[in-house]
Amino acid sequence: MKKIISLSLLILGTIILSGQAKEDSLQFSRISTEILNNGKGYNELKELTKTIGHRLSGSEAYEKSVKWAEQKLRDAGADKVWLQEVIIPVWERGKESLHIKTSNGNWKSLKMLSLGNSEGIGGKDVSGEIIMVKSMEEYDKLPAEKVKGKIVFFNYPFNQAHIQTFIAYRDAGAYRRTAATLTAKKEGKFAIIRSLSSAFDDVPHTGAMRYEEGIPKVPAIAIGNTSADELENLLKMQNITAKLNSNCGMKGERRSYSVIGEITGKKDQDVIVVGGHLDSWDVGEGAHDDGAGIVQSIEVLRTFKKLRIENNHTIRVVCFANEENGTKGGKQYAKTAKENNEKHLFAIESDAGGFSPRGISLEMDDTRRNQIKSWINLFLPYGVYNFEGKYSGSDIAPLHEEGVPTAELVPDPQRYFDIHHTEEDTFEKVNRRELLLGSTVMTQLIYMIDKNW
Amino acid sequence: MKKIISLSLLILGTIILSGQAKEDSLQFSRISTEILNNGKGYNELKELTKTIGHRLSGSEAYEKSVKWAEQKLRDAGADKVWLQEVIIPVWERGKESLHIKTSNGNWKSLKMLSLGNSEGIGGKDVSGEIIMVKSMEEYDKLPAEKVKGKIVFFNYPFNQAHIQTFIAYRDAGAYRRTAATLTAKKEGKFAIIRSLSSAFDDVPHTGAMRYEEGIPKVPAIAIGNTSADELENLLKMQNITAKLNSNCGMKGERRSYSVIGEITGKKDQDVIVVGGHLDSWDVGEGAHDDGAGIVQSIEVLRTFKKLRIENNHTIRVVCFANEENGTKGGKQYAKTAKENNEKHLFAIESDAGGFSPRGISLEMDDTRRNQIKSWINLFLPYGVYNFEGKYSGSDIAPLHEEGVPTAELVPDPQRYFDIHHTEEDTFEKVNRRELLLGSTVMTQLIYMIDKNW
Numbered sequence: 001m002k003k004i005i006s007l008s009l010l011i012l013g014t015i016i017l018s019g020q021a022k023e024d025s026l027q028f029s030r031i032s033t034e035i036l037n038n039g040k041g042y043n044e045l046k047e048l049t050k051t052i053g054h055r056l057s058g059s060e061a062y063e064k065s066v067k068w069a070e071q072k073l074r075d076a077g078a079d080k081v082w083l084q085e086v087i088i089p090v091w092e093r094g095k096e097s098l099h100i101k102t103s104n105g106n107w108k109s110l111k112m113l114s115l116g117n118s119e120g121i122g123g124k125d126v127s128g129e130i131i132m133v134k135s136m137e138e139y140d141k142l143p144a145e146k147v148k149g150k151i152v153f154f155n156y157p158f159n160q161a162h163i164q165t166f167i168a169y170r171d172a173g174a175y176r177r178t179a180a181t182l183t184a185k186k187e188g189k190f191a192i193i194r195s196l197s198s199a200f201d202d203v204p205h206t207g208a209m210r211y212e213e214g215i216p217k218v219p220a221i222a223i224g225n226t227s228a229d230e231l232e233n234l235l236k237m238q239n240i241t242a243k244l245n246s247n248c249g250m251k252g253e254r255r256s257y258s259v260i261g262e263i264t265g266k267k268d269q270d271v272i273v274v275g276g277h278l279d280s281w282d283v284g285e286g287a288h289d290d291g292a293g294i295v296q297s298i299e300v301l302r303t304f305k306k307l308r309i310e311n312n313h314t315i316r317v318v319c320f321a322n323e324e325n326g327t328k329g330g331k332q333y334a335k336t337a338k339e340n341n342e343k344h345l346f347a348i349e350s351d352a353g354g355f356s357p358r359g360i361s362l363e364m365d366d367t368r369r370n371q372i373k374s375w376i377n378l379f380l381p382y383g384v385y386n387f388e389g390k391y392s393g394s395d396i397a398p399l400h401e402e403g404v405p406t407a408e409l410v411p412d413p414q415r416y417f418d419i420h421h422t423e424e425d426t427f428e429k430v431n432r433r434e435l436l437l438g439s440t441v442m443t444q445l446i447y448m449i450d451k452n453w
Numbered sequence: 454m455k456k457i458i459s460l461s462l463l464i465l466g467t468i469i470l471s472g473q474a475k476e477d478s479l480q481f482s483r484i485s486t487e488i489l490n491n492g493k494g495y496n497e498l499k500e501l502t503k504t505i506g507h508r509l510s511g512s513e514a515y516e517k518s519v520k521w522a523e524q525k526l527r528d529a530g531a532d533k534v535w536l537q538e539v540i541i542p543v544w545e546r547g548k549e550s551l552h553i554k555t556s557n558g559n560w561k562s563l564k565m566l567s568l569g570n571s572e573g574i575g576g577k578d579v580s581g582e583i584i585m586v587k588s589m590e591e592y593d594k595l596p597a598e599k600v601k602g603k604i605v606f607f608n609y610p611f612n613q614a615h616i617q618t619f620i621a622y623r624d625a626g627a628y629r630r631t632a633a634t635l636t637a638k639k640e641g642k643f644a645i646i647r648s649l650s651s652a653f654d655d656v657p658h659t660g661a662m663r664y665e666e667g668i669p670k671v672p673a674i675a676i677g678n679t680s681a682d683e684l685e686n687l688l689k690m691q692n693i694t695a696k697l698n699s700n701c702g703m704k705g706e707r708r709s710y711s712v713i714g715e716i717t718g719k720k721d722q723d724v725i726v727v728g729g730h731l732d733s734w735d736v737g738e739g740a741h742d743d744g745a746g747i748v749q750s751i752e753v754l755r756t757f758k759k760l761r762i763e764n765n766h767t768i769r770v771v772c773f774a775n776e777e778n779g780t781k782g783g784k785q786y787a788k789t790a791k792e793n794n795e796k797h798l799f800a801i802e803s804d805a806g807g808f809s810p811r812g813i814s815l816e817m818d819d820t821r822r823n824q825i826k827s828w829i830n831l832f833l834p835y836g837v838y839n840f841e842g843k844y845s846g847s848d849i850a851p852l853h854e855e856g857v858p859t860a861e862l863v864p865d866p867q868r869y870f871d872i873h874h875t876e877e878d879t880f881e882k883v884n885r886r887e888l889l890l891g892s893t894v895m896t897q898l899i900y901m902i903d904k905n906w
Contacts, residue, residue: 033614161486163835163890198886356809356865358836382616383811383865385838412809412836412865414886433651433867437616 021378027309027447028378032440034303039436041295044072045354048295049285049427056282057322058090058254065278066257069294069319073261076298077305078317080264083257086332088322090254091117093282094247098192098221100130101241102234110227111202113422115176115193115209116281116325119217120246126219127151127243128189132235136174139182147186151242154179154193155232158225158417165198165413166352169420172196173207180220181212190219190244194228199418202226206281207421208325219246258329262316263304270313271337272446273347274300277323277395284425288416291427292354292435294319296409299439300446311450313345320395323351327394334398346449347400348407348442349393353420354435355411357382360445361389364405368453372407375448384441386410407445409438477831480762481897485835487756488893494748495885497525498807501748502738502880509735510775511543511707518731519710522747522772526714529751530758531770533717536710539785541775543707544570546735547700551645551674553583554694555687563680564655566875568629568646568662569734569778572670573699579672580604580696581642585688589627592635600639604695607632607646608685611678611870618651618866619805622873625649626660633673634665643672643697647681652871655679659734660874661778672699711782715769716757723766724790725903726800727753727895730776730848737878741869744880745807745888747772749862752892753899764903766798773848776804780847787851799902800853801860801895802846806873807888808864810835813898814842817858821906825860828901837894839863860898862891 035041052068055061066083073081098112114120131146132153133139139154154175162168172194179191195205202224211217221244223231234240259278262271276293280286297317304311321329337344348360360379362369373387392406400406411434419425488494505521508514519536526534551565567573584599585606586592592607607628615621625647632644648658655677664670674697676684687693712731715724729746733739750770757764774782790797801813813832815822826840845859853859864887872878 032616036613036616160489160886163485163489165886200885356867414809414890415884418884431868431871432653433613433618437867 024378024448028382028444030307031303031443031447032382034307035299035436035440035443036433039299039439040302041299041439042432042435044295044298045287045291045430045435046427048291049287054280054282054284054286055278056091057088057256057279057325059282062256062279066259069259069278072298073259073301073317076261076302078261078263078301081261084260084332084336086256086258086321086329087253088256088328089326090251091325092248092251094120095123096120096246096248098223099243100231101243103238107243110223111204112221112223113204113206113283114246114248115220115222116206117208117210117250118180118220118248119250120219120248121244123245123247125243125245126189127241130235130240130242132232142186144186147183147188150188152179152183152188152191153231154191155228156194158196158198160198165417168198169196169417176207176222177210180209180218181215184216184218188218190221192242193220193222195222195224197225197417200225203422203424205421206283219244221246256321258321258333259319260316261301262314263301263311265313266310267312270343270345272313272315272345272450273318273396273399274315274442274446275318275320275395276350277329278319279322279324281324281421283421284423285427287425287427287430288353289420289425290323290351292430292438293350296350296354296435296439296442300443303439303443309447313450315446315450323395330395331398334402337399338402344399344404345453346405346407347396348409348445349396350409350438350442351393351395352408352413353411353416354430354438355415356434357384357409357411357438357441359384359386359389359410360441361391361408361410362387363390363392363400363407368405371452379441379444382437382441382444409442411438474831477901480900481831481835483760484756484896484900485893487760488752488889488896489886492752492889492892493755494752494892495888497748497751498740498744498883498888499880501744502740507733507735507737507739508731509544510541510709510732510778512735515709515732519712522712522731525751526712526754526770529714529755531714531716531754534714537713537785537789539709539711539774539782540706541709541781542779543704544778545701545704547573548576549573549699549701551676552696553684554696556691560696563676564657565674565676566657566659566736567699567701568673568675569659570662570703571633571673571701572703573672573701574697576698576700578696578698579642580694583688583693583695585685595639597639600636600641603641605632605636605641605644606684607644608681609647611649611651613651618870621651622649622870629660629675630663633662633671634668637669637671641671643674645695646673646675648675648677650678650870653678656875656877658874659736672697674699709774711774711786712772713769714754715767716754716764718766719763720765723796723798725766725768725798725899726771726849726852727768727899728771728773728848729803730782731772732775732777734777734874736874737876738880740878740880740883741806742873742878743776743804745883745891746803749803749807749888749892749895753896756892756896762900766903768899768903776848783848784851787855790852791855797852797857798906799858799860800849801862801898802849803862803891803895804846804848805861805866806864806869807883807891808868809887810837810862810864810891810894812837812839812842812863813894814844814861814863815840816843816845816853816860821858824905832894832897835890835894835897862895864891
């Protein structure tokens, strides 16, 4: 019934707007034609991924990407470009390896990645027998003495049956976040998780984990799906010893920066934010996550300048620092905005991969939501039909907490978790047209909001 | 206004069907869960592409794919599998090369592909000065004496600004089909076209061309976008000589087969067809075009059997022969169906790549179209929202001419023309989840049609 009401509203909206809609439709088409023909985002992404590569917070590569983004915002025609200081945590991986010993007595190496923010074991070996559980419920039932001194393998699968892969990701994500602490509470030595991966391959996926205050910080690592399958099968038949060597850990804090550029509003200086995060995990090239969001956001600004669209309000691109392991950039941004008494009208983030856009997720009151939904006929020719999501990106969550209406670009979700947080998240996995369509849709939405809010 | 009416109908449909819709929604979910968890299409596509590879009509590889498809249909649980004889044209490429001579006197090789069905020059060299035109209109204005003895470069670009890439493909397709005949009519030696490609790379795209009756059969070849850019820039500054050596041509006809498998209807033997084409061009692996459509269609049959869905009508998978350079398989199928007085309720084809489905294009009367549209709320959770297309696949066009309602799966169109008819159309370009979602949506639609028609 809810759907029926919202469709009725949509029809009403269409009728009321029909005079205006024609002009907007022409502007949508100008934006799309400009970006698909002349967009620079794809080549910029190639630069970012191939000359800088992955760029974890605290790394020298991240600092290079700060300079790079500053320059690209100037090239795009920003009226003002600046760096916003952010104190970020520094985590380093170092060397690491995992071996298992089967009943024939041989050690075999498994591909693995320590989870981000995990402590290692100072470059020493730690070994023990593996105990496998399929779920938290199963683990909760295990008496502590059965876990003590063991290595816990949380063999919880990424649920392939979810059409919306982000649901499967969130579902399995609980294991990534908590496996270490759960293991430590029962005095296990370290935790292994099955990667949060939709791919049927052996690529391990890293990503942030957390330690619970006051609980020993045991290591947590991820293995790829085929290694997890192999381990699962072996464990059904025999006892397996695992040996981990790792050197990762937190190395204090560092002064770094988010990069910001804007075009000044012609009517007022109320702010519309479009952004992504400049940092990435320390594997692959951070192409879909989130180089795509960065170059798409810069493209929005460039397109406004290039097409000489008169923006009523200030349009600001924010390349957030430290989304992956601390979201310090997002927090600092909202804090500074509040201190400076800046009024933010709206913020949108692109942080779900540079795939064909399908929708815009809206985290805001129903009046604004319904207004945006009433524009659906303008967006449909661009493949954007889904305005049902009610979440937005983690970098702009602190802004939302201050009452700012926020949104996230919703690209096709089928391929993201094949490559997310892995060696495979490279430029080659990004398609030019898909990437540029994401910029197109964000530019179109900001054009509408700038004009109507 | 038209959109508003169809949305009203949709709402009405939803209200009327709401009791039934719940049961259907559960069946949709069973189908999706089965295919995403246990679908075999992705591994089957790997087999087809990696053990057989490309499979042009008339080649030994095509004959192998006939045996392969026969076996896969049996494995999927078809009640009956058979081969339908089709007399197909045989075209062979042979060796080929293109060189250009610039003002420094050196010859330089350009990557090229003869267009499919083009005649070559019997392995001899033919050379001449290149004359470039940007469009047919420009070519039409050229006096014949300016073309005589020359090589015509039809430098017409694939229009990147179209969101629906098939529109850009059809638009530029006129050059692929007619360049040779246009050239011959003004006594040019051969034609070069800019590939029908959305990629900014140097990969040439082949595809079918046609000769006009009574006009000399001069060769037609395609070059990649970056070679075309290079040639365009050179031609602005100097005269360029091109030299073609090619050996391709039609080599008569051959007896071959379409492969058919079906599960018998429980209520009657009226037929619902789901299919794709088994042949491919003679480059790459024919993975998206159209190995994807083949394995998706077989998956439909397997899923009906596996889930024990009682099919009222006969569900028939057709792996059509010779779509690429003759559509003899589709023509023969419709002819045989008519001769046998078979009643066909519906036919759907998947031949636009194994990408995430977005819609179903419907070529049928408005009553049936509106009924299918009324099911939109069932399809929306699977990302399928677009029922506005009014075309269907070329293999089932002859059935449609006999009055059969037809349809085509509409996948996301952004990546297809990067790789279509090229060396790059390989298994690695196919994503498991996207491919299986295509099978899911076709199974769901056939479930609904089988039940309601």
